Amino acid sequence: MNRQDVDAVVVGAGFSGLYMLYRLREAGMTTRAFEAADGVGGVWYWNRYPGARCDSESIYYNYTFSKELFEEWSWSSRYPEQPEILDYLNHMADKFELKPHITFNTKVMKASFHEDEDRWYVDTESGEQVRCKYFITGVGCISAANVPDIPGLDRFEGEWYHTGHWPHEKVDFTGERVGVVGTGSSGIQSIPVIAEEAEHLSVFQRTPQYSIPANNYPYSEEFKKQVKNDYDTIRRQMRESVAGLKFEYGDRCVLDDSPEKRYERLQDGWDKGGWHILFTYNDLLTNEEGNEKVASFVQDKIKEIVDDPDTAEKLTPDHYYGTKRAIVDTNYFETYNLPHVTLVDVKESPIQEITETGVKTSEGEYPLDALVFATGFDGMTGSLFKMDIRGRRDLSLKDKWKDGEAVRTYLGLATAEFPNMFMLTGPESPSVLGNMPAAIEQHVEWVMDCIEDSEEEGVSVIEAEEEAEVEWSAHCREMAESTLYIKTDSWYTGANIEGKAKGFPIYVGGYGPYRTICDEVREKNYEGFHRYQREEL
Ligand code: NA7
Numbered sequence: 001m002n003r004q005d006v007d008a009v010v011v012g013a014g015f016s017g018l019y020m021l022y023r024l025r026e027a028g029m030t031t032r033a034f035e036a037a038d039g040v041g042g043v044w045y046w047n048r049y050p051g052a053r054c055d056s057e058s059i060y061y062n063y064t065f066s067k068e069l070f071e072e073w074s075w076s077s078r079y080p081e082q083p084e085i086l087d088y089l090n091h092m093a094d095k096f097e098l099k100p101h102i103t104f105n106t107k108v109m110k111a112s113f114h115e116d117e118d119r120w121y122v123d124t125e126s127g128e129q130v131r132c133k134y135f136i137t138g139v140g141c142i143s144a145a146n147v148p149d150i151p152g153l154d155r156f157e158g159e160w161y162h163t164g165h166w167p168h169e170k171v172d173f174t175g176e177r178v179g180v181v182g183t184g185s186s187g188i189q190s191i192p193v194i195a196e197e198a199e200h201l202s203v204f205q206r207t208p209q210y211s212i213p214a215n216n217y218p219y220s221e222e223f224k225k226q227v228k229n230d231y232d233t234i235r236r237q238m239r240e241s242v243a244g245l246k247f248e249y250g251d252r253c254v255l256d257d258s259p260e261k262r263y264e265r266l267q268d269g270w271d272k273g274g275w276h277i278l279f280t281y282n283d284l285l286t287n288e289e290g291n292e293k294v295a296s297f298v299q300d301k302i303k304e305i306v307d308d309p310d311t312a313e314k315l316t317p318d319h320y321y322g323t324k325r326a327i328v329d330t331n332y333f334e335t336y337n338l339p340h341v342t343l344v345d346v347k348e349s350p351i352q353e354i355t356e357t358g359v360k361t362s363e364g365e366y367p368l369d370a371l372v373f374a375t376g377f378d379g380m381t382g383s384l385f386k387m388d389i390r391g392r393r394d395l396s397l398k399d400k401w402k403d404g405e406a407v408r409t410y411l412g413l414a415t416a417e418f419p420n421m422f423m424l425t426g427p428e429s430p431s432v433l434g435n436m437p438a439a440i441e442q443h444v445e446w447v448m449d450c451i452e453d454s455e456e457e458g459v460s461v462i463e464a465e466e467e468a469e470v471e472w473s474a475h476c477r478e479m480a481e482s483t484l485y486i487k488t489d490s491w492y493t494g495a496n497i498e499g500k501a502k503g504f505p506i507y508v509g510g511y512g513p514y515r516t517i518c519d520e521v522r523e524k525n526y527e528g529f530h531r532y533q534r535e536e537l
Helices: 015-024 068-070 083-095 183-196 221-229 233-242 259-272 288-305 307-313 436-457 464-483 510-524
Strands: 003-011 031-034 108-114 119-124 129-138 159-162 179-180 202-205 211-213 326-327 341-345 351-354 358-361 364-366 370-373 388-390 421-422 461-463 527-531
Touching: 003 015, 003 119, 015 031, 015 083, 015 436, 015 464, 031 119, 068 233, 159 527, 179 358, 179 364, 183 326, 202 358, 211 259, 233 436, 259 288, 259 326, 259 341, 288 307, 288 527, 307 341, 341 461, 436 510
Parallel strands: 003 031, 003 129, 108 388, 129 421, 159 370, 179 202, 179 370, 202 341, 211 326
Antiparallel strands: 108 119, 119 129, 351 358, 358 364, 461 527
16 A cells, blocks of 8 residues: 655644644644545535624634734624635635645544554545554534434435535525524524525524624724734733633622622623623623523513514523523524514424425424524534544544543543544633634644654653543543533533433633643643653553
8 A cells, every 4th residue: 555654644624723734844744634625614614504603703713823814814894704714714724835735525534553653544535544653633623513313304305404514505595495403503693694585484493592692793994903903912812811812701700799780781791792791700600590690681681682472482591691602693583573484492392203395393394495404513522533543452532432421631632542642622622612713723832842842852652641631531520510511401511412421521711721731731741641762662
């Protein structure tokens, strides 16, 4: 077999894979990068559904490693839309001439560590094999699409789509009866836009969600100029804050305020839009009574917006606010006031099957020309498990992390028995609880430092120690258990995927503190990692 030998293989060409590839190449390392799609972008390549946009504010949703890149790019509005993010990532990849170093349309099927050589062997779908020292995954943590196993889908005579695998050509719903299953971020963003076209829209909701108006607006030319002058501040906020953008928790607890003052603050957050409410109080995610007060504010808003009381009741969530990923919308609840939009509560009347012509629930059939699954992803581990990753003694990652509770990593970056493998935005890192590009830059920079330090010191193998990862996992779990996150089913816990064991493989301590921990590990000569030269074996 014709096998290439390189220093590092990177899987994925989204935000994380692109930056990792750039840094490796800057360091003079030989690389291969593989990407399943025929272009860069990662989740932003695939998530092209109507209304797709990011819920981080644009000026934070970019890299800051290059001041020049930051200054030459201008976002058009407060929240970046999918086409603009994709343009940005293409611009970055072109600027740094990364595309010639990426093999597109190619899935990595298998990666196995050969202990006798301390090398990874990476096999692709096209039959190519590459041998490398470092195996780095930039596969995202919410990128393995979940299409629910509803009987009859194969019989459906209309078109069906998953929001995370949207066709490239525009899908025109004009004059069609459309069904949307799922009301997470993707459903909530796409429902108002689909409703503008469809003749009739039926929304199949399993769990109602809190959502806050985005209050989106175009950036003025003056603001765009000002942002370029604020590079240092924005970079610092992204690196040091708790969630990788401008927000910091203040010193106020929910119950510190009188009901009137609390209403005033929450109303202010509601008017500003986006994630403001989430950061108004510092104990929102730890204090049940406080959380209920904030939840009740949003519940009342839903009932004010939605005209029909029965529909409003069905749209009103009863879980703790903020414990599912906070959603930001444009006209979501207002859409249910349109005469051609119907809400179907599938907890009350479950979907029984999909027929040739629609969706059948226990209460009857909804005739449909098109069906959209906005049913999310097998989060955290799904995209890693799509590859057959094997460490020492042919141990598969899937077997090592057999169920949710068994996910074990050290810092979310590495896992014992899988030497020289690094995961960008891996399970048990804090990345999904904030602004991803900020988490990604930190991960890539730490991994690059680690590789360069090792190369300089002549260390050929670096592997998380079992003890360190047991401790890190226990720490992550303990911290999660002190919050309300674990009291709500979500893709964070794995509860959205049938048969997946529940856990909470996320570090909830925040980006800033996590960065400090990672830096300390490096300062202590990679404490918790076993590093050696092959000769020592
Ligand atoms: P999410 O947030 O996981 O939302 C998926 C939605 O689909 C959610 O409402 C689910 O209900 C629903 N769902 C999942 N399976 C089913 C079945 N079988 N029947 C009915 N409804 C179902 O995914 P998104 O794509 O919206 O967003 C993912 C992330 O991307 C988001 O958090 C942002 O970070 C960006 P459930 O709540 O599980 O009862």
